[in-house]
Amino acid sequence: MKYDFDSILDRRGHDALAVEMIPIPGAKVADGVSRIPMWVADMSFPTAPAVTEAVRKRLEHPCFGYYMPTDEYWDSIIGWQRRRNGVEDLTRDEIGYENGVLGCLSTVIAAFTMPGESVLFLSPVYVGFQGTMEKTGRRVVRSELVKDSRGIYRMDFADMDRKIKENNIRLAVFCSPHNPCGRVWSREEIRGAMDVFEKNNCIVFSDEIWSDLVLDGHRHVPTQSVSDYAKHHCIACYAPSKTFSLAGLIGSYHIIRDAGLKKTVDDKAAETGYNHMNVLSMHALTGAYSQEGEEWLEELLKVLSRNIHYACDYIAAHFPGVSVTVPEGTYMLFLDCEEYCRNKGRDMDELLRAGIASGVIWQDGRTFGGTHTIRMNLAVPYSMLQDAFDRLDSSVF
Ligand SMILES: Cc1ncc(COP(=O)(O)O)c(C=O)c1O
Structure with missing residues (x-):
């Protein structure tokens, strides 16, 4: 090594x-x-070391005034998504900085639901989602993952469909790969979930923060790639934070392929004025997403x-x-x-x-x-x- x-x-x-x-x-x-x-x-x-080196190099210039995201930042994300996830046609306009994946989820909740409305989760579920729901006054509706005869967690599409209908749900949260169950969903499984969401006209928040950490020959399938509906109705979130242990620097990003959907999310985030990148986290990302x-x-x-x-x-x-x-x-x-x-x-x-x-x-x-x-x-x-x-x-x- x-x-x-x-x-x-x-x-x-x-x-x-x-x-x-x-x-x-x-x-x-x-x-x-x-x-x-x-x-x-x-x-x-x-x-x-590529991360530490990129941040160290930036620290050598002793001025930390207002700055502009560099071409290298956007190109690093585009290159990473192409190499790691097979996304060939991503453009800068489809990427947006996010102050944490949970920050993006808060924005999406505010943009697409009203207080008191229900949001669908697949359960067990990352505890942070639940906290974000409680803080924003939305109700969580859980569709339980079920273990098959080999003990593998599977989605229950019929249950998801029923819960969406019963609770008039307009927003679903999907986690791929799944924390805490460790599933790397296959294309067919993601397609099955997206078909349920499409039938019910749901917007999908697809948390793909764990997408780099796929093991033993498994491959991450970006949710947006499984269907035309997914491409136009899914807000996908990524970050180098889990992969490179950078959570303390904050620096996630979304990919939204549909221009109208992206404008809605960006406008809502802009209302808070808080959604701005930190210059050191930008350099950390470019170091992380390098060849080294x-x-x-x-x-x-x-x-x-x-x-x-x-x-x-x-x-x-x-x-x-x-x-x-x-x-x-x-x-x-x-x-x-x-x-x-x-x-x-x-x-x-x-x-x-x-x-x-x-x-x-x-x-x-x-x-x-x-x-x-x-x-x-x-x-x-x-x-x-x-x-x-x-x-x-x-x-x-
Ligand atoms: C599935 C999932 N989403 C989001 C987060 C938190 O992301 P962020 O720190 O960017 O808000 C975590 C952290 O463990 C996570 O496991």
């Missing part, structure tokens, strides 16, 4: 939410025990795949009653502990607290969906991952 994914970064004292905060109320790490951050979605790896950034990503994907298989194999061998679906993308693992808790007579709150006490900072999956779920972030150095699972084995399960 050319890049370092093995060294353990000490993130303490460097503003890292992942190590400074414990996400389970009342839970405490036992005295003298080190913390292994395995919850919020950022990685415990240093970002790509891409080489780093290819190595990262191998590291993540190894971690995911290690964790899934370990659980199958050591934690009877805990089930997982092997993620096809993302670096999140969604544990279902229902059978385990039933067999052992254990309670989820106590189980979650025991994990935290052992220093494994994991996340209550029930806020995403399910009654006995835990979400774990596997983007940590391999030795840390092994340490985490050994701790879970000896002190928790």
